[in-house]
Amino acid sequence: MARPALSDAAFAHIISRLRSSSGLTAKADIAVAAARLGLGGQGSGAQGVVPVGDDCAAIPDGDGYLLLAIEGFMNEFVVGDPWFAGWCGVMVNLSDIAAMGGRPLAVVDAVWAKGEDGAAPVLEGLRAASARFGVPIVGGHTNLATDRGQLSVAVLGRAKKLLTSFDARPGETLIAAIDLRGRYREPFSNWEAATDAPAARLRGDLEILPMIAEAGLSRAAKDISQGGLVGTAAMLAECSGVGVEIDLASVPAPDGVDPARWLTSFPSYGYLLTATATDVPAILAAFHGRGIAAASIGTVTAGRRVVAVSGAARATIWDFGRRSLLGCGPAFPQLDEAAALAVAEEAL
Template identity: 50%
Template sequence: MMLEALAKELAAHPSIRGKLDIAASTKALGLSAAAVGRPGDDAAAIKCPEGGWDLFAGEGFMTQFVNDDPWFAGWCGVMVNLSDIAAMGGRATALLNTLWAPDVATAQPLLKGLKDAAVAYGIPIVGGHTNLRTTELNLSVSVLGHARQLISSFTANAGDVLIAAIDHRGHYRPRFDNWCAALDAPHDRLRGDYELLPLLAEAGLVQSGKDISQGGIAGTALMLAECSRCGFDIDLEAIPRPDGVEIGRWLRTFPSFGFLLSVDPAKATSVCKAFEARNISAVAIGHATDNAQINFKHEGSRATFWNYGIAPYLSLAKEASHA
């Protein structure tokens, strides 16, 4: 493996570099990590006077993805939002969708995907906005949820163990780096898997992590590190992969169920066992450091994937506390 070449290839990949757009929006809106809801987390967390946090998140989809695979895009509208809520240690309560399409017939597969996923995950779609007079198909979906105890992107600390928890029971969808392990799963298993994250948070085992999103393990580790103002050394030999998947693709893959968790070393075994009890791969793949680098390690070699101290990624900082 040419480690330096792999690191450079990933740092230049569109799925990694797409997250750089976030900084432009937060700058234009005057937002920072100290803003209400803490931009940079997987969902906005609003403290409730009676205890816990209300959670609010949303996803907009790439036009090409929606038009190439509208049913799956609808399914993902549900799935990725529920993942964002779980990543915060929460439970989702309801979804809203916004749909654009040229006519009813074009919208039908997308709407069916939304409905099928909502039934599978047991989450109500309570409304939204529909426009059937546009030139092309597109979708955004928002979600509400609640957390008793938070998992946050801003609480990782040097010395933590970095755990990758990913469901390998799936396959890639055509043309994209989307690993789907949900479509053939029993509905009760899907719902139980998302319950793991709030249970781990409420047990005091996990307080820091992120849903593995577009950008995969590499990009998500970078976002988690920059928010928490730490770094990560990631051991590529420690990362389990589905059969036949090469490491570069797996590092940028967007899994249907995948989380990076930065955990106290004393709690890492218990966390991994909780996922393994549900047949989900959960492995320590590295550790948090006190610098601004995401480094890859392999067979004694080391290469820097990204240094956010030199090249900021989200341009958000560890400036405030949810507590």
């Protein structure tokens, strides 16, 4: 059930936080790397099938696709919560595989640490997640002679039918599905809803996404990442060459949590999907059937803007006519200087 519209002051505060979110603005680093590598745009994926900028690389293989995902972790996170960093190394990659309609096959890791004692909690977290999710660690790289802890983890998976960041269409409904059965893992804005969950529940919850893909209920999805729900919606919109309008009152949220923090949080289990009105009920039922909060939270538009809505209040969070974010979406004509200035003034 949607919550009441925010007050003007509360809405303005949230908009300010969203626009300045480091989790959102840091995604621009992807554009720098993609440009240096000569990647980006609709034709740059493996054999042109899925462009660079998605949750995984998708490689055609027989009657399906091999999926390859990788995550690197912030040094302060690895140092501050090394066991959970190891756990997340597996968990977040599995979420990326699921977001593209896939099932995981195997994990590899790269661990740097100051001695065996420094590596131990990270490796223990990796091992615990591997066992709980039922995905084997099959190798990797280790260096125990560094001055700080660092971690990177990659996962291989397979999909029969893809969900991508490039297939949202104007007129579709935007859906959010988030496991609210958790709490914050302080001091970071990580909503932790997995470490205490039974193995069967974790594995079954991940199975929802490939089921949706194979049933043809959706073509577009994205794992809610460090950019939070709104930042993830922005990446999905840019890759698909569309816009989104998000009704903040409709976003599933835990009781008592600061809305501005929640919208920029990284949930253990959280996805955005788009679907036609006909298919929305079946998607919501699939998540609700496993105790996961899911709701229609907005609309995909042709406007190429990420817009937050609360009652009659509206505000633009990001305008792709003014500037790109990932730099991996379809090419559009750029605004001239006067038009760009008008957009900027409207957004303020």
